[in-house]
Amino acid sequence: MVSRVIPVDPFDLVIFGGTGDLARRKILPALFRRYCAGQWPEDVRIIGAARSEHDDSAYRALVADALREFAPERAKDSPSVDGFLARIRYVRIDAEEQTGWAELAGQLTEDRVRAFYFSVGPRLFGALAGQIEAHGMVTDRTRIVVEKPFGHDLQSARDLNATLAGHFDEGQIYRIDHYLGKETVQNLMAVRFGNMLFEPLWNSQYVDHIQITVAETVGIAGREGYYDRAGAMRDMMQNHLMQLLCLIAMEPPAKFDPDAVRDEKLKVIRALDQVQPHHIVRGQYGPSDGEPGYRGAVGNSRSATESYIALRAHISNWRWAGTPFYLRTGKRLVARSSVINVMFKDAPHSIFGADAGRHANVLSIRLQPNEGITLKVTIKEPGPGGMRLIDVPLDMSFAEALGPENQDPPDAYERLIMDVIRGNQTLFMRGDEVEAAWAWTDPIIAGWQARGDVPKPYDSGSTGPGDAELLMKRDGRHWQGIKP
Numbered sequence: 323m324v325s326r327v328i329p330v331d332p333f334d335l336v337i338f339g340g341t342g343d344l345a346r347r348k349i350l351p352a353l354f355r356r357y358c359a360g361q362w363p364e365d366v367r368i369i370g371a372a373r374s375e376h377d378d379s380a381y382r383a384l385v386a387d388a389l390r391e392f393a394p395e396r397a398k399d400s401p402s403v404d405g406f407l408a409r410i411r412y413v414r415i416d417a418e419e420q421t422g423w424a425e426l427a428g429q430l431t432e433d434r435v436r437a438f439y440f441s442v443g444p445r446l447f448g449a450l451a452g453q454i455e456a457h458g459m460v461t462d463r464t465r466i467v468v469e470k471p472f473g474h475d476l477q478s479a480r481d482l483n484a485t486l487a488g489h490f491d492e493g494q495i496y497r498i499d500h501y502l503g504k505e506t507v508q509n510l511m512a513v514r515f516g517n518m519l520f521e522p523l524w525n526s527q528y529v530d531h532i533q534i535t536v537a538e539t540v541g542i543a544g545r546e547g548y549y550d551r552a553g554a555m556r557d558m559m560q561n562h563l564m565q566l567l568c569l570i571a572m573e574p575p576a577k578f579d580p581d582a583v584r585d586e587k588l589k590v591i592r593a594l595d596q597v598q599p600h601h602i603v604r605g606q607y608g609p610s611d612g613e614p615g616y617r618g619a620v621g622n623s624r625s626a627t628e629s630y631i632a633l634r635a636h637i638s639n640w641r642w643a644g645t646p647f648y649l650r651t652g653k654r655l656v657a658r659s660s661v662i663n664v665m666f667k668d669a670p671h672s673i674f675g676a677d678a679g680r681h682a683n684v685l686s687i688r689l690q691p692n693e694g695i696t697l698k699v700t701i702k703e704p705g706p707g708g709m710r711l712i713d714v715p716l717d718m719s720f721a722e723a724l725g726p727e728n729q730d731p732p733d734a735y736e737r738l739i740m741d742v743i744r745g746n747q748t749l750f751m752r753g754d755e756v757e758a759a760w761a762w763t764d765p766i767i768a769g770w771q772a773r774g775d776v777p778k779p780y781d782s783g784s785t786g787p788g789d790a791e792l793l794m795k796r797d798g799r800h801w802q803g804i805k806p
């Protein structure tokens with residue numbers, strides 16, 4: 323298969339927080355890879371803007387370091403690195419001070435797409451938005467990109483939305499959830515809505531339940547302060563897992579168009595029931611190999627913040643009434659694995675008798691690592707000895723099925739930043755979606771706070787607290803394994 327790179331229009335991209343961790347690890351390497359892929363026109367301009375005292379050449383050195391560290395496979399090619407760096411500028415700006423803004427405005431080109439990436443804490447969003455407008459940098463082709471966390475609860479998300487709406491139209495605001503930029507997430511929509519095979523079965527009549535797992539092996543090192551105020555519910559469940567749930571559960575949109583897709587996702591969130599307390603399991607990882615456990619890491623022996631959460635959700639609509647959605651995410655688990663498992667019901671009657679066992683179909687959508695889709699189907703075990711049934715995977719690993727050029731699909735940030743430049747908001751969250759997600763999240767958190775629930779300890783390197791297994795067992799089900 324030939325990969326097609328469609329060049330985007332010329333653009334100027336300003337990265338506020340251009341010296342920070344996210345810019346170095348994700349944004350700049352993503353831009354570099356798209357540059358190497360030939361997706362940019364010649365005269366693109368990338369402007370780093372942050373508080374540090376740099377000139378253009380010092381900032382280019384910082385960018386070159388970041389590329390060597392986070393895009394090593396391409397950074398060996400010096401002409402590419404030099405070509406990329408030649409398009410980089412730096413302006414020293416403090417969001418809360420007046421200096422630098424006129425210089426920044428002077429660097430921008432008239433009549434072309436200009437994107438402002440807010441890679442800074444949300445506290446600064448209002449100040450940045452105000453300065454951009456005050457310095458006449460808002461045009462019809464201006465877009466802003468904002469990172470998570472988008473609020474801490476419903477009220478703060480509303481306040482943030484209101485602040486941004488004071489300076490930009492909703493059509494100019496790109497709220498990033500990088501999970502939506504993953505190749506498999508879009509493939510999920512292609513599989514659901516591009517094939518006749520699945521959609522007729524995609525409902526409570528045929529689907530027993532759905533499992534969504536986002537497991538990480540890393541702890542919270544480096545993010546202790548933020549994480550202990552947030553926890554797994556706010557950091558992962560409210561955004562990433564919620565988005566995956568929406569894409570799995572939504573009705574087919576009339577067309578693949580930003581508002582059509584986002585309208586359907588919003589309906590899913592609004593149809594979610596309140597989660598019952600006995601359908602929630604929270605955990606905290608313990609110490610391992612000389613590494614502190616969660617409480618040690620945050621330096622608070624009484625912390626009640628969860629590094630793991632599993633819950634059972636219900637969507638009250640015609641399609642999904644009676645089909646539970648089990649969601650779990652946690653740190654320091656046995657493997658890094660993000661996967662959605664659609665667990666189909668057993669055949670209504672086994673003509674092969676009870677000895678043949680249960681053989682339900684499972685559709686697994688793997689987001690990371692090894693993006694791909696697997697369908698487990700039941701066949702006869704080859705050879706003599708009667709009718710013995712086994713489950714075999716029909717595997718569509720992108721790397722194997724689509725050839726070597728697809729071994730390394732574009733990183734989520736590559737796709738999403740190019741979508742910003744193209745002006746396509748389909749894979750970005752709309753303000754009302756984010757608020758609806760918080761409206762579902764807030765009472766869950768308020769509930770465990772009022773009850774004084776304390777997270778259960780779990781071993782680092784395990785699959786999470788034992789109570790998460792019980793959550794499933796009580797329903798006569800079990801989690802699929804967490805495999806790398």
Ligand code: NAD
Pocket residue numbers: 338339340341342343344345347371372373374415416417418440441442443444446469470471
């Ligand atoms: P960071 O602390 O590493 O970098 C912050 C950047 O903001 C620096 O460039 C700093 O100079 C700049 N900055 C700080 N105060 C400023 C001010 N007053 N005016 C102008 N610039 C200022 O943070 P980070 O990890 O890069 O995260 C940036 C944002 O992205 C945060 O909101 C974070 O929650 C979010 N985010 C980060 C990651 C990640 O992997 N690092 C992932 C998802 C979301």
